[in-house]
Amino acid sequence: MTTGQAIATMVGGFLFPFMIRLSWGKLVDDFGPIGGWMAAAFIVGTVWTINHGINNPMITQSENGAWIDMAVAAAVGVYVASIVRGGKVKPSMRNISAGLSGGVLAGLVLSFFL
């Protein structure tokens, strides 16, 4: 990975949670549940295109490394943003451990058939 690619990877990680945090909730407030689909298409779809979709994507994957999805950035960034706005860390540990268990389980099941 070149220095340029490293910087781009970091900016890719910046972009996704930033857009989610500032516009997803407002879209749902304004359009109801359909706002969630708009966010899925216009935030996730579009940012996915630049981060993973195009031929030389913004997030450079490491050679022979496990896939780092931009979802990692979304999870970390949205979590940090909610802490900045006063979210409590300690009670969130229940969902952190649930997320770890669910994610590992999903990875295990996927490895059985993919």
Added chain:
Amino acid sequence: MKFFRAIIGYFIAGLLVMSIWNGLVDSYGIAGGYMAAIIIIGPMYYLNHYIGLIDIPEDHAFVDMAFGIGVAGIFRDIFMNGFEAFTSTIPTLSLVIIGAIIGGIAAGLIEENMEKEQDKKHAFKPADETPGPKYDGSESNLK
């Protein structure tokens, strides 16, 4: 119960994204990516965060379903290619996390700033809340 509800939520999100997405992209390219976003992220957001399969009270730090998706992607490859897959991906992982932390802090601060401006715009008080002199008419100035 809420713990198991959350596990199922993160599990399904990770399962669907880390399999269907690649399939659609292989068939349709970037258009497939948009399709995947609409047919997976849309319903999964609806189930997990709109209906609330994953319970996140307002004052708790927000653990998005993306956490399940990210972990599923990493562990899928660890289970398929061994633990070296994780060690070799550490550079990408740490860069993405650093970027995400900066993005999260920036978004939080900007949101706070926007709300402050909004409050200023909407903050109006009656000019005077105390009754005027002789309001009760006991000592009228009117002559």
